Amino acid sequence: MTPISQEQTLELIPVDKLLERVQAMHQQGYRLVQISATRLPDKLELTYSFALEGRVAQLRLHLVDDVPCVPSISSIYWCAFLYENEIHDLFNLAVEGMAVDFKGTLYKTAVKYPFGSTKPPVAKAGTATATSAASTPAPVPPPPSATANTR
Amino acid sequence: MPALRDWGMPALVTLPMSRTIIPFGPQHPVLPEPVHLDLVVEDEKVIEARPSIGFVHRGLEKLVEKKDYVEFVYIAERICGICSFIPGPTYCQAIEALMNIPVPPRAHYLRTVWGELSRIHSHLLWLGLMADAVGFESLFMHSWRVREKVLNIIEATTGGRVIFGSCKIGGVRRDIGADAIRQMLADLKKIEQDTRDITRVFLDDSSVKDRLCGVGVLSRQDAYELGCVGPMLRASGVAQDMRQLGYAAFKDLDFEPITRTEGDSYARCAARCQEIFQSIDLIRQALGKIPDGEIAVKVTGNPNGEFMARTEQPRGEVAYCIKANGTKNLQRFRVRTPTFANLPAMLKLLPGCDLADVPVLVLTIDPCISCTER
Numbered sequence: 001m002t003p004i005s006q007e008q009t010l011e012l013i014p015v016d017k018l019l020e021r022v023q024a025m026h027q028q029g030y031r032l033v034q035i036s037a038t039r040l041p042d043k044l045e046l047t048y049s050f051a052l053e054g055r056v057a058q059l060r061l062h063l064v065d066d067v068p069c070v071p072s073i074s075s076i077y078w079c080a081f082l083y084e085n086e087i088h089d090l091f092n093l094a095v096e097g098m099a100v101d102f103k104g105t106l107y108k109t110a111v112k113y114p115f116g117s118t119k120p121p122v123a124k125a126g127t128a129t130a131t132s133a134a135s136t137p138a139p140v141p142p143p144p145s146a147t148a149n150t151r
Numbered sequence: 152m153p154a155l156r157d158w159g160m161p162a163l164v165t166l167p168m169s170r171t172i173i174p175f176g177p178q179h180p181v182l183p184e185p186v187h188l189d190l191v192v193e194d195e196k197v198i199e200a201r202p203s204i205g206f207v208h209r210g211l212e213k214l215v216e217k218k219d220y221v222e223f224v225y226i227a228e229r230i231c232g233i234c235s236f237i238p239g240p241t242y243c244q245a246i247e248a249l250m251n252i253p254v255p256p257r258a259h260y261l262r263t264v265w266g267e268l269s270r271i272h273s274h275l276l277w278l279g280l281m282a283d284a285v286g287f288e289s290l291f292m293h294s295w296r297v298r299e300k301v302l303n304i305i306e307a308t309t310g311g312r313v314i315f316g317s318c319k320i321g322g323v324r325r326d327i328g329a330d331a332i333r334q335m336l337a338d339l340k341k342i343e344q345d346t347r348d349i350t351r352v353f354l355d356d357s358s359v360k361d362r363l364c365g366v367g368v369l370s371r372q373d374a375y376e377l378g379c380v381g382p383m384l385r386a387s388g389v390a391q392d393m394r395q396l397g398y399a400a401f402k403d404l405d406f407e408p409i410t411r412t413e414g415d416s417y418a419r420c421a422a423r424c425q426e427i428f429q430s431i432d433l434i435r436q437a438l439g440k441i442p443d444g445e446i447a448v449k450v451t452g453n454p455n456g457e458f459m460a461r462t463e464q465p466r467g468e469v470a471y472c473i474k475a476n477g478t479k480n481l482q483r484f485r486v487r488t489p490t491f492a493n494l495p496a497m498l499k500l501l502p503g504c505d506l507a508d509v510p511v512l513v514l515t516i517d518p519c520i521s522c523t524e525r
Contacts, residue, residue, distance in 0.1 A: 001405055003397025008459060032378050034355050034487035035463075049459060049470065054396060056459060072262035089205070107524075108204030114210055121514040 004054035010047075012060045015070055015092035018048075022073045025050045030057060032073075037091045039115055046070065050095055063093070074099035080107075092116040098123060170198070173506070175486050177206050181284045181510035182220050184520035188513075192506055200501035202494065212484050217478035220246060220454055227471075230486060231522035232313045233276060234464040235269035235305070237261075238486075240320035241316045244398060245460035246320050252450060256400075258322035260441040263400040265305070265315060266462075267430040267437075272301040273465035274423045275346070275429075278353060281420060284510045285362040290352055297345045304338050307331065321338075322447025332438050343431050350424040363417035367500040367512045370414055377496040380489045381467020382426065383516055386411045386418035393463035397460055400416045404436045416515045423517075464489055466517045488522040 013021055030050035046061040056137040072095050072107065074081040084095040085106040092113035171192050177185035185206040191199035193336035210520045214226050227242035240262045247254055251403035279294035302312045308327050309315040317325050327335070353359055369379070374387035384391055385408055394401045411418035454475035461470050474483040493516040500512050 001395070001397070001402065003402045004395050007397055010457070031375060033459075033468075033492075034472070034473055034485070036483070036485040036487075037484075038474060038483040040482070047472070049472070051461075056461075058459075078376070081493070082491065082494060092306070102203075105203070105205075109205070109206045109208050109210070115213060 387414035
């Protein structure tokens with residue numbers, strides 16, 4: 001079998017060009033492979049991967065604000081809503097205009113926004129708030145009393 | 152507002168039908184793993200499906216911050232127990248591409264053989280689950296009886312049945328000797344015959360066909376637009392298979408992606424049945440051409456850069472994105488699993504179906520929540 005030739009490209013774009021570039025990908029027949037986020041010390045890096053046969057084209061955003069926000073691409077690629085909800089729930093990134101918005105309930109993690117910081121996640125007692133979990137460590141819950149669960 | 156009877160119409164006919172929300176899962180007899188659907192039904196018709204996942208998210212991607220890139224092979228292998236071997240070499244492939252590691256040809260062939268054995272046992276597992284979902288218990292047991300024979304081959308050649316631990320960066324840890332190859336070929340002959348017997352029932356039995364034919368039709372255009380992968384996509388007529396990229400030994404083997412045109416549940420079932428025979432053929436080809444030589448090379452240094460490796464798991468294309476900065480620990484390890492890509496299509500298929508067809512439709516995407524919640 002003759003393998004399909006492979007090629008991977010990466011393009012850094014500003015946030016305001018995202019929808020325009022994604023629309024161009026869609027018109028060229030690319031399919032959405034994935035959206036991923038990487039929390040770096042000074043920024044959040046967002047990568048949109050598209051594929052057409054052996055070609056992989058990636059668009060990258062660098063988000064430096066404390067509470068960044070990006071537009072949803074689910075109006076162009078409907079299936080993107082799942083990736084966008086995932087990134088919101090794991091990285092605390094607001095995505096505007098998702099076709100299906102789970103409002104932070106896609107993942108029921110013990111730690112709110114577990115990938116929201118480059119520091120190790122710390123479990124919180126009770127319900128975590130949207131902004132505190134990513135920036136400040138939560139107080140460690142007290143150990144259960146000695147009399148509890150003895151039977 | 153005038154009452155309906157004022158218009159001369161019987162009130163019972165024109166009253167809006169009541170809608171009921173039926174919770175489906177996360178623990179349900181037909182669901183192999185935890186996924187929840189709120190099914191909005193009118194009479195017996197599903198009009199909306201609201202999914203809920205994330206009950207068992209494991210955060211494996213985050214572990215790259217604690218495990219070095221060599222140790223992480225063990226974590227990658229445990230992303231999915233049904234794709235078994237394939238996550239390991241996919242991760243290794245990404246690291247090897249970043250570090251320009253020349254993997255010995257024999258290791259490529261061994262990876263291909265174990266990967267195709269994983270595909271066979273995964274598809275047989277799915278066939279059993281599908282038989283169970285349509286109420287064909289004896290067919291379910293026969294499917295898993297045949298799968299057991301595949302697991303025995305895997306155990307004999309790797310020492311493991313689900314997690315093999317045979318892959319490492321730079322090659323593989325175990326070789327398969329000439330005697331074991333002869334035994335494997337003999338066992339494959341029996342497995343092929345047994346599989347032919349059970350797939351004949353799946354594809355020809357009227358009671359199975361009644362439950363699958365015409366159920367959950369996904370057009371070629373929708374399958375592509377919704378980002379479907381694997382048998383889900385190929386059953387709708389798109390000839391996309393990551394093995395065409397020629398990774399491992401696939402560049403040396405002859406095969407064409409198996410496609411169907413119907414796009415319904417029967418087509419998805421038939422595609423998986425045919426892929427079992429295709430995998431048996433690929434293993435025979437690989438064992439017939441396997442070169443002698445080393446099975447691994449020594450790896451030194453640390454990876455630096457970014458790469459996305461794509462391979463074909465039993466459920467479809469998987470993408471492993473790796474970002475490294477020259478240290479022992481990767482900056483980012485991201486997995487897009489095939490089930491994650493197929494979930495949007497499942498949500499599109501459910502509205503309009505009969506309530507009794509929901510288990511069939513959920514199962515035809517071959518959901519693996521374990522790897523979805525990596």
